[in-house]
Amino acid sequence: MTEGGAAKSTPSPDAARSSVRSVRVRVWDGPTRWVHGLIIILIALALWTESHDQMDWHIRIGCALLGVVLFRLAWGVFGGATARFSSFVRGPATVLGYAAKLVRGGASVHGVGHNPMGGWSVVALLGVMAAEIGVGLFCVDVDGLESGPLSDRVSFQAGRAAAHWHTLLFNVLLALIILHLCAIAFYAVVRRDNLIGPMLTGRKRLRTTAIGSETTPADLARGGSAIRIGLIAAIALSVAIWAAYGFKI
Amino acid sequence: MSATYGGMRRRFRSMASVAVAVAAVVAAGAAAADALSVLQARQAHYKEIGKAAKALGEQLKSGAPSLPVVQAAAKQIDALAPQVPSWFPAGSGPAAGVKTQAKAEIWAKPDEFKHDAATFAEAAHKLDLVAASGDLGAIRAQAQAMGQTCKTCHEAFRERDD
Numbered sequence: 001m002t003e004g005g006a007a008k009s010t011p012s013p014d015a016a017r018s019s020v021r022s023v024r025v026r027v028w029d030g031p032t033r034w035v036h037g038l039i040i041i042l043i044a045l046a047l048w049t050e051s052h053d054q055m056d057w058h059i060r061i062g063c064a065l066l067g068v069v070l071f072r073l074a075w076g077v078f079g080g081a082t083a084r085f086s087s088f089v090r091g092p093a094t095v096l097g098y099a100a101k102l103v104r105g106g107a108s109v110h111g112v113g114h115n116p117m118g119g120w121s122v123v124a125l126l127g128v129m130a131a132e133i134g135v136g137l138f139c140v141d142v143d144g145l146e147s148g149p150l151s152d153r154v155s156f157q158a159g160r161a162a163a164h165w166h167t168l169l170f171n172v173l174l175a176l177i178i179l180h181l182c183a184i185a186f187y188a189v190v191r192r193d194n195l196i197g198p199m200l201t202g203r204k205r206l207r208t209t210a211i212g213s214e215t216t217p218a219d220l221a222r223g224g225s226a227i228r229i230g231l232i233a234a235i236a237l238s239v240a241i242w243a244a245y246g247f248k249i
Numbered sequence: 250m251s252a253t254y255g256g257m258r259r260r261f262r263s264m265a266s267v268a269v270a271v272a273a274v275v276a277a278g279a280a281a282a283d284a285l286s287v288l289q290a291r292q293a294h295y296k297e298i299g300k301a302a303k304a305l306g307e308q309l310k311s312g313a314p315s316l317p318v319v320q321a322a323a324k325q326i327d328a329l330a331p332q333v334p335s336w337f338p339a340g341s342g343p344a345a346g347v348k349t350q351a352k353a354e355i356w357a358k359p360d361e362f363k364h365d366a367a368t369f370a371e372a373a374h375k376l377d378l379v380a381a382s383g384d385l386g387a388i389r390a391q392a393q394a395m396g397q398t399c400k401t402c403h404e405a406f407r408e409r410d411d
Binding site for chain 2: 248
């Protein structure tokens with residue numbers, strides 16, 4: 001996850017032979033992919049522990065997710081090119097234009113990184129996750145005994161209200177996840193574009209024309225130094241642990 | 250004359266039936282209002298238990314639990330727990346038209362409901378005794394055991410939250 005430097009876009013041998021018509025470029029940096037994987041695992045664990053009455057673990061997992069989401073938010077500012085919010089949060093005109101192109105079909109409509117619609121999907125997923133975790137810290141179970149690490153700051157009734165919001169926001173999150181999966185299926189089936197592979201390996205084969213003129217493969221590869229990743233991860237982890245202890249240490 | 254008399258009788262009959270209907274509506278309304286006040290009192294009682302259990306759980310989770318807070322909470326739950334069956338008089342369930350998460354099974358299976366309530370009351374009383382001893386490990390274990398009796402009864406007799 002600490003691979004840095006510029007040697008990450010390696011034109012494959014046969015691509016090189018055919019005068020570099022397509023190249024295998026790094027489109028997602030390591031931390032972005034690790035965060036994505038951790039989110040999948042932790043949400044699955046949060047669901048499992050909740051449905052098996054393991055609330056102590058559910059709360060710990062929620063705090064771990066808080067750390068991961070905080071890391072991703074910071075990575076959206078300090079991370080690799082395709083991970084930065086500034087690279088993928090686009091205005092409504094761009095989003096609608098992209099949607100229109102998508103409906104019309106035809107040739108490749110987007111190069112690397114999140115497309116204008118997918119960018120907002122990321123913002124929505126991270127935003128709802130942050131809200132879900134934030135509310136979760138204040139939740140109180142119907143029996144009163146189980147409660148989130150910040151429940152002592154609120155009344156029993158406010159904690160119960162938080163629990164209702166926690167359920168509601170989870171359903172919103174679930175809807176967004178299903179939409180996310182449908183979009184992946186759409187790209188795979190309709191556009192013959194495999195989005196899962198690059199999210200696992202970080203690499204994607206691209207026609208050279210699909211890479212924007214201002215971004216060279218070397219730019220896309222930049223993932224950040226080990227120190228930068230470690231520093232952000234350490235801060236995010238500290239906040240997560242601090243939250244688990246109700247911000248009391 | 251007889252026609253007038255018959256007319257009066259008919260009028261009387263129709264007035265009487267109107268009166269009966271009005272009385273029925275009023276009675277139903279009164280029953281609903283009654284069910285509502287029972288429901289509100291029941292919810293207030295459960296919220297007191299919830300509030301005490303919340304304080305208890307938070308103390309037991311914290312690094313340095315306050316024994317007086319734990320003991321007061323345990324005492325309060327012990328005082329309220331035996332009252333639970335009395336908060337569910339007949340006609341205060343979903344059939345009464347009030348918005349409640351109390352399931353009709355409470356009144357359909359009264360013995361099972363009373364058994365679950367008694368199990369809770371026993372666990373709460375034991376918690377009160379253990380809390381008085383001041384042994385935090387034993388208090389934690391008994392609080393968990395009591396929490397399980399809450400869950401058992403809620404699963405059988407309380408509609409799940411949305």
